[in-house]
Amino acid sequence: MTYGWTGKRLRVNLSSGEIKIESIDPAYRKKWLGGRGFNSALLYDEVGPETGPFDADNRLIFGVGPLTGTFAPSSGRTTVTAKSPMGSPPGFGDSNMGGHWGPELKYAGFDQLVIEGKAAQPVYLWIHNDRVEIRDAGHLWGKQVPEADALLKEELNNAEIHAAVIGPAGENLVRYACIMNDVYRAAGRSGMGAVMGSKNLKAIAVRGTNPVQLARPDEFFEVCARARERLKQDIMAQMLHDQGTWMLTMPANYEQGWFCWQNFQQGYHPDAKLLSGENHRDNFLAHREGCFACSISCGRFSKIAKGKYAGEITGGPEYETLTAIGPRMGILDPGAVIHNNKLVNELGLDSCSCGGAIAWAMECWEKGLLGPEDTGGLELEWGNQDLIEELIEMIAYRKGFGEVLAEGSFRAAEHFGRGEDYTMTVKGHDMSQDDPRGLGFAFGIGFATGRRGGDHLQGLPCLELTGGLYPGLVKDILGTSEAGDRLSTIKKPEMEMFHEDLKAVGDSLTQCSFTHSWSFAVLLKDMAEQLSAATGIDYDPGELLKTGGRIVHLERAYWNRLLVGRMEDKNPKRFTQEPMPGGPNKGTVFPEDELLPRYYQVRGWDEETGFPLPETLQEYQLDNLMEELEPYRRQYREKVRVGKSCE
Numbered sequence: 001m002t003y004g005w006t007g008k009r010l011r012v013n014l015s016s017g018e019i020k021i022e023s024i025d026p027a028y029r030k031k032w033l034g035g036r037g038f039n040s041a042l043l044y045d046e047v048g049p050e051t052g053p054f055d056a057d058n059r060l061i062f063g064v065g066p067l068t069g070t071f072a073p074s075s076g077r078t079t080v081t082a083k084s085p086m087g088s089p090p091g092f093g094d095s096n097m098g099g100h101w102g103p104e105l106k107y108a109g110f111d112q113l114v115i116e117g118k119a120a121q122p123v124y125l126w127i128h129n130d131r132v133e134i135r136d137a138g139h140l141w142g143k144q145v146p147e148a149d150a151l152l153k154e155e156l157n158n159a160e161i162h163a164a165v166i167g168p169a170g171e172n173l174v175r176y177a178c179i180m181n182d183v184y185r186a187a188g189r190s191g192m193g194a195v196m197g198s199k200n201l202k203a204i205a206v207r208g209t210n211p212v213q214l215a216r217p218d219e220f221f222e223v224c225a226r227a228r229e230r231l232k233q234d235i236m237a238q239m240l241h242d243q244g245t246w247m248l249t250m251p252a253n254y255e256q257g258w259f260c261w262q263n264f265q266q267g268y269h270p271d272a273k274l275l276s277g278e279n280h281r282d283n284f285l286a287h288r289e290g291c292f293a294c295s296i297s298c299g300r301f302s303k304i305a306k307g308k309y310a311g312e313i314t315g316g317p318e319y320e321t322l323t324a325i326g327p328r329m330g331i332l333d334p335g336a337v338i339h340n341n342k343l344v345n346e347l348g349l350d351s352c353s354c355g356g357a358i359a360w361a362m363e364c365w366e367k368g369l370l371g372p373e374d375t376g377g378l379e380l381e382w383g384n385q386d387l388i389e390e391l392i393e394m395i396a397y398r399k400g401f402g403e404v405l406a407e408g409s410f411r412a413a414e415h416f417g418r419g420e421d422y423t424m425t426v427k428g429h430d431m432s433q434d435d436p437r438g439l440g441f442a443f444g445i446g447f448a449t450g451r452r453g454g455d456h457l458q459g460l461p462c463l464e465l466t467g468g469l470y471p472g473l474v475k476d477i478l479g480t481s482e483a484g485d486r487l488s489t490i491k492k493p494e495m496e497m498f499h500e501d502l503k504a505v506g507d508s509l510t511q512c513s514f515t516h517s518w519s520f521a522v523l524l525k526d527m528a529e530q531l532s533a534a535t536g537i538d539y540d541p542g543e544l545l546k547t548g549g550r551i552v553h554l555e556r557a558y559w560n561r562l563l564v565g566r567m568e569d570k571n572p573k574r575f576t577q578e579p580m581p582g583g584p585n586k587g588t589v590f591p592e593d594e595l596l597p598r599y600y601q602v603r604g605w606d607e608e609t610g611f612p613l614p615e616t617l618q619e620y621q622l623d624n625l626m627e628e629l630e631p632y633r634r635q636y637r638e639k640v641r642v643g644k645s646c647e
């Protein structure tokens, strides 16, 4: 009997039509945990440096974990992984989605779904327990997400199914197309929807009815009930329930100064309170909604009562989206923000990269680097809501100027040969709406070194943001409470490393970060207890954290094989060279040159190349990578030498 995991991987080849069920052996499960860990290991093994993101040989991988589908709090998430079309060069990509799709895959009997090959014409996948069919999707192709989802449920005559669907953006290979499930839950980052579109795969509908077997059910119930009770009493969990992630607007703007205004030109706006959690709750909240087994329920449905969009009801948005398709482009009207969120979700676009591309173009227009001859006559003024609506649609269908923006801001700047300094990207991937000049310096380390380019989810080091609300916690973990100061450099590399490893564990189990890395109601020891009782294998917290570290090193090695390392670990220049111009953090820059060398030391990465050192690989039981990485390390040293001689 297999406990916790199902021990099975479903593999579907869309070129040949072959469908296989493979075993995931116990040693592999222990080494990689599940979810993100399973996916990263498979991507490393099966998608090498020579494979392009839109090649049939790329894999699109969905992974769930040993806690998925159980009573463990907030444990219903799913990681989607592939070689990403967003990076420059295209590199590691993954995204984590909530909703109910992941538990359904688990109940169908699988820990992992691997899609390979490319269908000759549009298809969808129907997984009903161990009955798996590749079906024609000609009638769904071209449909937006809600319509495709409704048609699938009607056709399969089953309202209980959960479907992961791409919109027109994915079909049109917009590099930052996302995958939506349950219509409003997104695997947003890294262009996973574009990879799905490149395989001519419109949707994956799942229905499962098998139970998850638990090794020690009474003990499991008890440890989960304890964690749920702590979440119930927890101040951060209560705030998330009350206001959703909109709760961030007020502190981000008025206290901490990292509110993203007009492509990060400012970290503060006097009217940001229009987008406050209170304003949303009191005037725009339709109802709250949680992912599977969640005792927080940060999800929102929003309704617009007045103005141009009166009568619209839609899922979301959460904080990153509301700032991406609002203030990042100069919009503060909550109705416009909610409407733009509806548009990007239904067309299947990642809000962060979509907002990033439009905001980049607007700043280039402001600075005279783009003109009407470049934009097809469009005038890219900040905050022009009619224009933004038009651009979002043009991007999804790759029409006119939208064709260039569909490539992302980094490639758009390359296309024009202008505006590179205003692309807010890391490794070619647009930043989420988070500015380390105010958010915190551990976050800044994660932005520079992130496994999929710049975003806050590399580590989510909230010890420096919310850790102070938990007496003694920062000191217990890092040996000094001074590390809890956002803009101190003390122990920030150690803090970022701790959170990166912890997040890799959470994403692999799969337990929502809001339980353990924003709220700290669920600690590492709780995760170890839940995992041990579920699987019957006794884990200690230290061993679990080490497993998270192994996953982080492997993902780093994926980039290193592409000759990406130390030289590419850099935040957008704005963060390191332009002092914050106003607001609570006026004058602050992110001290990258001080913190990155210290981070490499703490992480056990070679300071010259940013590759994991051989002894680090050995320590984390990645001996097989030691020999493999050496030729790449030598080539990268040469790249560094040539780079230095050109300076």
Ligand code: SF4
Residues within 6 Å of the ligand: 074, 075, 076, 098, 099, 289, 290, 291, 292, 294, 295, 296, 297, 298, 299, 512, 513, 514
């Ligand atoms: S806290 Fe929010 S994102 Fe996390 S599982 Fe619950 S509803 Fe989903």
